[in-house]
Amino acid sequence: MTWNRDMLAFLAFLALAIAAPAAVYPVFLMKVLCFAxxxxxxxxxxxxxxxxxxxHAMFFGGAAYISGHVVKVWGWPTELGILAGTACAALLGLVTGAIAIRRQGIYFAMVTLALAQMVFFFCLQANFTGGEDGIQAIPRRPLLGLLDIKNDLTFYYVVLAVFCAGFLVIYRTIHSPFGQVLKAIRENEPRAVSLGYRVDQYKLLAFVLSAALAGTAGATKAIVFQLASLTDVQWQMxxxxxxxTLVGGMGTVFGPIVGAGVIITMQNYLAGFGEWVLVIQGLIFVVVVLAFRRGVVGELMAWWRRRAGG
Amino acid sequence: MADDHILTTDGLTKEFAGFVAVRNVALRVRRHSIHALIGPNGAGKTTCFNLLTKFLRPTRGRILYNGRDITAERSADIARLGMVRSFQISAVFPHLTLLENVRIALQRTLGTSFHFWRSERSLDALNARAEELLDSVGLAQYRDLAAVELPYGRKRALEIATTLALDPEMMLLDEPMAGMGHEDIDKISELIRKVAARRTVLMVEHNLSVVAKLSDIITVMRRGEILAEGTYDTVSRNPEVIEAYMGTGHG
Incomplete structure (x- = not known):
């Protein structure tokens, strides 16, 4: 039943996404999809x-640099560029994850932040990243050597396909035997251990999957904007x-998509206010944490359940 | 006669920054017995449990399970060897259904727990066994309820069903009756007696009438050390035990 409801929601989203370029310009939509x-x-x-x-910026931005470099300098085709970014993010996730999952809660967050800062300074200093300039003018080579993606509208549908593939991987992961163990660990870690699960291994695999898909997003974004820069790896990202994730609804399947849509739209349309965008973002953050802790989708679902329950 | 004991410890000691929580404990748990660990608050019972199941690392001493030295094993591996514990606070997965709760314990045997590409429907093969286990603790009709919605006593029953799913050789129950009403206590006692038929149970419990009724052997601890050991009748007549419980005497 849940599956059907999610499937319907996904199909509705897909229909909307396919029709969207008629109303909104494709580069903006691609940006939303990458962040989603x-x-x-x-x-x-x-x-x-x-x-x-x-x-997580280290996976997003790191993959952007990798795909930018292999496509621009090594002349790799677009699809291999995105795959290379994904693979490197997964590898980076394996190394950083193995270190970070030894800690919990705030310490886990601090360790990931520290490691991401190390990656940031590496990207700032390394030669291939172009320092403050980043990697610019990354070419959009024909996809699979056939499909010309210089046209934004064509490329939009490619990005939509990439997004859907990534989203379905995540959806399946959540609803898999592995996902069941993850939920058990989230709900009660000591109990999962006492049932014989070596929880660190499960956390590590989840971390690698998350890093890899964040990498896919970053690599795709680099091709979309034909640019990989420090913005993508810095801690603000x-x-x-x-x-x-918080605005959309943490732990809901569609929340992050909505959250990404809201934040990117805001950044785009409020760009005229300059630095004030950050203040507005901060305000929204405070309001969400105080009043809508479940996020947009989380609150909607709770409201729906209340209504259904009578 | 050595292998008559499923679990033995030698000189088991745990120090926390100078404070000795468990001192030189030599525990002998007979196979297929119900063994109770009792003692006043702070006697080191739960610390002992955590040491046995490797949630804490002993400062000194040795733990043998089925004649095998498990002092250096990891918690998860202790469970794989057949020694499964419960917790003082009821240990369920609150937002999973009862069926899912039990299935988590069963699914490790499928060997697909890392398969993130496989549908969770592949777990449905375990449903019949999970329902059987729920039925054995009288919870079959609530299979689709989230565990958080169960009253306390039933959570405990669910926890036992989940533990039984691993078919453990030895169960460690940390205060299984804590916070329960009379009716529930009788039910869970009955359940423990039933599951102990083919297994060994080691439990920490404060309710002395439960201890008296269920246990074959009782170890009394005080200030991290073993004070007395024996059947309920011998232990309850021991003047030192009476003193420890009444809190009179020197000190």
């Missing part, structure tokens, strides 16, 4: 394992994804 995937990947960790990472 990023937030969904982040949510897999915080919403379903209960691990709050404050360093890690904060932004927390905000998106």
């Amino acid at each position: 995937l990023f937030a969904c990947a982040f949510n897999l960790l915080v919403g379903y394992v209960g691990l709050l990472s404050f360093g 890690s904060g932004e994804v927390v905000l998106m």
